[in-house]
Amino acid sequence: MNKSEIPHLLRGDQNPPEKLIVREPLVIDDFKRIIRDMGLKVTKQRMGILKSLNQGRVHVTAQEVFEEVSQEYPDMGFATVYRFLRKLTEKNFVTEVRLGGQAARYELTPKQHHDHITCVRCGRIVEFQNLEIEQLQEEVAVENGFRLTHHVLELYGICGDPNCHQTN
Amino acid sequence: MNKSEIPHLLRGDQNPPEKLIVREPLVIDDFKRIIRDMGLKVTKQRMGILKSLNQGRVHVTAQEVFEEVSQEYPDMGFATVYRFLRKLTEKNFVTEVRLGGQAARYELTPKQHHDHITCVRCGRIVEFQNLEIEQLQEEVAVENGFRLTHHVLELYGICGDPNCHQTN
DNA sequence: CATTTAATTGAAATTAGTTGTCAAAAGAGC
DNA sequence: GCTCTTTTGACAACTAATTTCAATTAAATG
Incomplete structure (x- = not known):
């Protein structure tokens, strides 16, 4: 077994290799860039929806996204969630999955x-x-x-x- | 080639063999048998729905079945179509096909x-x-x-x- | 930082497809 | 035909999703 294949923690390295560094603060800017790239304005609601899709479970329904984002922004309507999910789906940032006759489920396009x-x-x-x-x-x-x-x-x-x- | 393998018309038989007789009126009896086998009562509405599914286009929506059967029995409700289609689907006489978020389509189970x-x-x-x-x-x-x-x-x-x- | 303008929002109404309710109607065994 | 139970149509209700619209807000500009 080559030394480089041994996980850094077992190897006793001082610092983990660069590619393992978690870049928490950049995520928010990524969301902003995604929204702007779609030619849309950045709003708290849209940021919340993207955050929910990103860190929540995958395969969520519009209702679930609505409920999750509502925790942080209580005065928020379904319509906003549906509207933005539709845009995201059109631009292929999000993929819609339909199981039987049930409500559509969404995930960030893998x-x-x-x-x-x-x-x-x-x-x-x-x-x-x-x-x-x-x-x-x-x-x-x-x-x-x-x-x-x-x-x-x-x-x-x-x-x-x-x-x-x-x-x- | 055995004589029995030669089609009856070519053989010059007086009458066609029994199994080649086209049994038009029996189709209706088949429908009745299907309905009875499901433990249900035979009604004009149910007969109409089966007839529609059988001789119409495949992959029809409940609405299309309703419209087609309505021609013959004008006083007929959606509910009856939906109810019977559901029963037929449960018993596997009919298969439900769902395309995207659209209305369900039905076909006699092939x-x-x-x-x-x-x-x-x-x-x-x-x-x-x-x-x-x-x-x-x-x-x-x-x-x-x-x-x-x-x-x-x-x-x-x-x-x-x-x-x-x-x-x- | 204030002003302007067009995009975005939430609330509520609206749509489409489907299911539930219930009194009236109609099968099917006698 | 008579009785009993199922089935029916009309209509209300329901779910997922969309549309409408006046009020709000992002962001470009001064």
Whole structure:
């Protein structure tokens, strides 16, 4: 095993390598930049929504975002959340996930595309990537004379989690 | 070639063999049997809904079924359509297909499982089957500790149909 | 820092799809 | 036909999401 593969704490280094430094204060500026890049004004509401999406659980509903941001800014309406989530989705900063006939769920668009497998009993959502499936989807599209733009792949099953039981 | 394999018209038989007789009136009895098998009473409304699902286009919305059946039974309510579609879906005589945040679409459950590819420009829906993808989905589930119950795979793209343009 | 202007906001009304309620109507066994 | 239970239509209610609009606020400018 090469020395560089040993975690810095075990190696006894004085300081962790630079890339492990957490850059807390920059996050807020990142949000501002995202909003400005969309040609929109920076408001507390929009900052709160981005913060909620960033540090909260993934796959949240608009209602959940609303409730979370409301804690900090009590006088805030649904409409603002829906409006901004729609903009974010249009600009692809956020991805909308729809499961069955339920309310849409949102997540900051991940760098790597992935799909979801959801437990029908406890509601737990696990992300996965499968390039073979992606490739086969392309082939199916071509076979049927389509140029593929996007897809929805949601698997449903029962998970083996020991805590899985009417959690949700 | 055995004589019994030759189509009856070519064989010059007086009457066609029993199993080749087209049983038009029986279709209605099939509907009645389906309804009774579900432990429900046979009503004109339910017969109309099954007839609509059977001979109409596939992938219809509840509204479309309602409108079609209303032609024959003008005093009929949405609720009846929704209620019966739900029952049919529960019993798996009908399959519900949800595309994005749109209204649910229904089709008589096909003998062969299939998924859909939808044109984002004209709305045309094509069915496809891909056993490799099905197999890979099973594998993904197992890898993540799930027992797969079902899945949703919807591909979206632009179709090469010459009539494809704002048809919908 | 004050002024101006256009974007943004919350509240409430509105829409679409679907489900629940309930008295009246209608199957189906006798 | 008669009775019993299910089913029905009309309408209210509900959920998720969108639209409307007057009041507020960000931010460009002076």
